[in-house]
């Protein structure tokens with residue numbers, strides 16, 4: 001089956017759902033207060049972010065009655081405070097970097113002048129252009145009842161908000177996550193930034209200190225450096241710690257070359273304010289402690305799921321620190337009516353995973369298929385320049401599990417004619433292979449996030465490394481690198497002793 005729910009969130013308007021299925025009746029109420037609206041629905045979705053919207057759109061277009069709750073902005077984190085503003089900011093920053101770098105093509109330019117207010121206008125315009133796809137109007141057009149209120153459980157099958165009580169056959173918790181604020185001494189006393197505030201700061205920071213060298217920290221570090229700020233990243237472990245180590249190092253070095261200071265192995269332990277300045281005291285794993293002084297502080301040390309005031313106990317929905325406790329069917333283990341999708345499910349936290357979760361829900365709940373949340377390899381891309389794209393197992397994970405039974409054929413972009421023509425040869429494609437089976441891939445370099453999709457299609461559909469050699473790849477493209485890494489897997493076989501012997505024997509045939 002195709003990815004119905006996943007497609008529907010951003011698809012054009014479809015047919016309207018059967019609104020008659022939503023039974024509405026006034027309930028008894030206290031004198032002087034508005035009556036509580038009573039409804040029944042096939043599906044209640046709490047949270048109109050990537051996960052909730054995708055699931056709601058799928059269900060509504062299948063003719064089911066859907067009530068969609070959102071207490072904040074339609075579109076959730078990805079549209080308003082996550083993917084979209086961060087990628088819009090990175091694009092503005094890339095434009096500035098390319099102007100500075102144009103000399104390598106023999107083009108003379110003057111240094112770019114950054115107008116932060118206009119950069120923010122670009123960020124806001126990007127959000128505004130995409131917003132109609134996630135809007136209340138669009139979802140009402142699809143047949144959903146959209147309620148812009150905080151929702152909570154009033155029982156295992158009942159959700160209430162200030163105006164409405166809904167009894168539902170199924171309930172989706174898609175309430176997302178917010179920045180985790182670590183218990184560092186003094187942090188609460190300083191005006192720190194998170195992804196909710198960084199995109200609207202009034203002025204370009206003089207010195208932005210970023211706590212955390214994960215995807216958020218590294219993307220913002222490069223964006224703000226390229227836009228003219230001094231940036232220091234304080235990372236207690238390794239920056240881009242979930243990526244292939246060799247490939248993460250290539251990106252880290254590229255950011256350092258552009259002027260980002262990245263301190264790895266330094267944990268922030270105390271924060272102080274001194275006038276306008278924010279001071280970060282760090283504890284090193286070895287070596288000297290650093291005390292940094294900056295004008296702004298961004299906290300990007302991971303995420304925390306959002307279940308505020310939801311009375312999960314009333315719904316008999318168990319959760320832990322990671323999220324709602326679900327199996328790989330995404331169904332609450334303690335209340336089978338309830339499903340958790342997206343960041344709230346306590347698994348990988350990406351918009352494409354939120355969309356995939358909605359697809360798993362739709363397939364399981366409505367088409368009675370057995371699709372599992374972990375049935376496909378998960379891609380993760382950090383959109384720095386160079387991009388770092390990871391799929392399935394890293395080389396280190398595969399070696400830990402299978403020892404020397406794996407191989408990691410690779411192709412460096414310095415051998416790519418396209419990369420040479422673009423004067424951007426940094427990076428590599430690496431495949432992780434065991435007995436011809438693809439276990440994973442990592443790509444670092446320009447457009448790595450696009451290139452890894454080839455391997456993603458192959459892995460998701462049971463193709464092996466051989467299949468990645470058996471197609472005609474247009475020249476000159478960076479995607480040829482995937483084919484050439486796959487070819488490298490067979491280099492010894494194709495050009496080895498026995499192949500040469502075979503060919504010489506075959507030459508005797510007239």
Ligand SMILES: Cc1cc2nc3c(=O)[nH]c(=O)nc-3n(C[C@H](O)[C@H](O)[C@H](O)COP(=O)(O)OP(=O)(O)OC[C@H]3O[C@@H](n4cnc5c(N)ncnc54)[C@H](O)[C@@H]3O)c2cc1C
Pocket residue numbers: 046047048049050051052069070071072073074075076077078079081082083084086087149150151152174175176177195216306307308309310341342343344349350351352353354383
């Ligand atoms: C800076 C940043 C950059 C990112 N970049 C990328 C990227 O490039 N690619 C990528 O794949 N992912 C990226 N992500 C991650 C991605 O944004 C999230 O994984 C995704 O938004 C999760 O979607 P969701 O639907 O689970 O939650 P959310 O988008 O957080 O939506 C949850 C919604 O639920 C609402 N809600 C919560 N509680 C209630 C309640 N009780 N009643 C009513 N409504 C409620 C909230 O207001 C919110 O709108 C990024 C994240 C950040 C922070």
Ligand SMILES: NC(=O)c1ccc[n+]([C@@H]2O[C@H](COP(=O)([O-])OP(=O)(O)OC[C@H]3O[C@@H](n4cnc5c(N)ncnc54)[C@H](O)[C@@H]3O)[C@@H](O)[C@H]2O)c1
Pocket residue numbers: 182184211212213214215216217219234235236237238239240241266267268269300301302303348349350380381382383
């Ligand atoms: N391009 C993308 O797809 C993208 C971009 C941004 C965010 N996201 C999603 O959002 C999630 C959260 O991103 P994130 O970067 O906030 O979290 P993260 O968990 O990926 O990285 C946080 C980093 O902070 C470090 N850290 C924790 N406490 C620290 C301390 N006291 N001092 C110094 N370092 C400390 C950790 O070691 C870790 O490396 C990601 O995992 C991803 O799922 C995705």
